[in-house]
Amino acid sequence: MTNLNISADPKGSPIRLAAPLLSVNGLTKRYRHGDPLAVEDVSFSLGNGEILALLGPSGCGKTTTLRMIAGFETPDGGEILLHGKRVTHLPPQQRRIGIVFQDYALFPHMSLGENVAFAMRHIAKAKRPAKAREWLDLVGLADLSTRMPDELSGGQQQRVALARTLAAEPELVLLDEPFSNLDAALRESTRKEVRRLFKAAGTSVILVTHDQAEALSFADQVGVMHSGQLLQMDRPERIYQTPATAFVAEFLGHTNLLEGMADGEIAQTALGPVAIDHRQQGPVRLSLRPEHLSLSAAPDDHGATIVEREFRGHDCYYLLEHHGQRFCAITPSHILWKIGEQVCLEPQRTATVLRD
Numbered sequence: 001m002t003n004l005n006i007s008a009d010p011k012g013s014p015i016r017l018a019a020p021l022l023s024v025n026g027l028t029k030r031y032r033h034g035d036p037l038a039v040e041d042v043s044f045s046l047g048n049g050e051i052l053a054l055l056g057p058s059g060c061g062k063t064t065t066l067r068m069i070a071g072f073e074t075p076d077g078g079e080i081l082l083h084g085k086r087v088t089h090l091p092p093q094q095r096r097i098g099i100v101f102q103d104y105a106l107f108p109h110m111s112l113g114e115n116v117a118f119a120m121r122h123i124a125k126a127k128r129p130a131k132a133r134e135w136l137d138l139v140g141l142a143d144l145s146t147r148m149p150d151e152l153s154g155g156q157q158q159r160v161a162l163a164r165t166l167a168a169e170p171e172l173v174l175l176d177e178p179f180s181n182l183d184a185a186l187r188e189s190t191r192k193e194v195r196r197l198f199k200a201a202g203t204s205v206i207l208v209t210h211d212q213a214e215a216l217s218f219a220d221q222v223g224v225m226h227s228g229q230l231l232q233m234d235r236p237e238r239i240y241q242t243p244a245t246a247f248v249a250e251f252l253g254h255t256n257l258l259e260g261m262a263d264g265e266i267a268q269t270a271l272g273p274v275a276i277d278h279r280q281q282g283p284v285r286l287s288l289r290p291e292h293l294s295l296s297a298a299p300d301d302h303g304a305t306i307v308e309r310e311f312r313g314h315d316c317y318y319l320l321e322h323h324g325q326r327f328c329a330i331t332p333s334h335i336l337w338k339i340g341e342q343v344c345l346e347p348q349r350t351a352t353v354l355r356d
């Protein structure tokens with residue numbers, strides 16, 4: 001991976017663009033001799049003002065990656081560059097990185113205003129209270145600046161923690177599951193608000209989460225990790241629509257994994273001929289999202305059988321059986337099929353050819 005974004009002008013000569021804010025090259029970490037690698041050869045870069053979500057199951061190496069970027073863990077291999085400068089072995093306080101961990105501990109003996117002002121050591125002391133009010137205003141809590149942390153709800157404490165992080169004016173903010181202590185409704189609204197705040201401040205962010213909906217809605221780029229490796233990184237819509245592997249496809253939502261025999265742009269599968277997104281010959285493994293399958297009345301008894309139905313309000317999730325294989329489909333809920341009914345199951349979009 002290069003450390004500089006290089007593009008070409010129309011005449012073909014390379015133009016050197018600014019280094020990305022953060023580059024991580026071949027980052028590797030093993031905690032103890034004999035343990036598997038916690039992080040294995042992870043490389044990516046992050047532009048100014050960009051939001052990246054690192055997504056993956058528990059133990060896949062997300063937090064370790066974040067802690068190495070913050071400077072709390074030393075990598076065994078690879079390097080970390082900020083603005084093209086190597087910071088791999090610099091202590092955390094020399095990296096201008098803000099961190100919000102899951103428990104976002106505020107100082108209990110300080111008011112909200114004091115908590116935020118504490119982060120502003122780069123500003124003259126006399127100016128800090130007014131500036132702290134401005135940051136609290138940004139998160140909608142200026143009126144509560146004299147309150148103590150234990151007089152706030154979990155969601156309010158979360159927002160103060162964010163105001164405190166932003167008040168230090170870091171170039172990069174690392175968020176480790178910062179919304180996990182909030183209930184579902186508050187989590188969604190806080191997430192939207194926090195994204196808006198970061199975008200307004202132009203701050204770059206890396207969010208660690210195991211919640212795929214959170215990653216897809218919060219980030220500009222999503223990286224999926226598994227067993228210490230970064231399997232794929234791409235824009236949310238692209239990683240959802242064109243997953244590289246079966247693991248990525250399944251981690252980002254429901255999918256149908258189909259074995260097929262490809263001949264050019266079509267593969268023969270248990271669902272009949274299916275259009276595929278890459279020209280290919282021979283055996284292929286495909287991913288087809290459930291919302292890309294349509295259900296219609298079967299002319300005879302040869303269709304798929306509905307074995308499960310989950311009504312979800314605006315759509316309906318079906319589990320179907322066809323020639324001994326199971327498929328899932330999601331369709332708008334204005335037409336509902338009954339369990340036991342026979343239906344025609346037809347792919348409406350191209351299926352994605354998986355790498356493995």
Ligand SMILES: Nc1ncnc2c1ncn2[C@@H]1O[C@H](COP(=O)(O)OP(=O)(O)OP(=O)(O)O)[C@@H](O)[C@H]1O
Pocket residue numbers: 031032038056057058059060061062063064065210
């Ligand atoms: N301090 C440590 N000492 C030894 N092993 C560790 C330590 N911290 C993490 N690990 C191991 O490293 C691997 C990666 O852990 P890590 O915390 O980075 O994963 P994660 O994806 O953030 O998981 P979670 O979502 O559960 O926080 C795991 O196998 C974990 O057990």
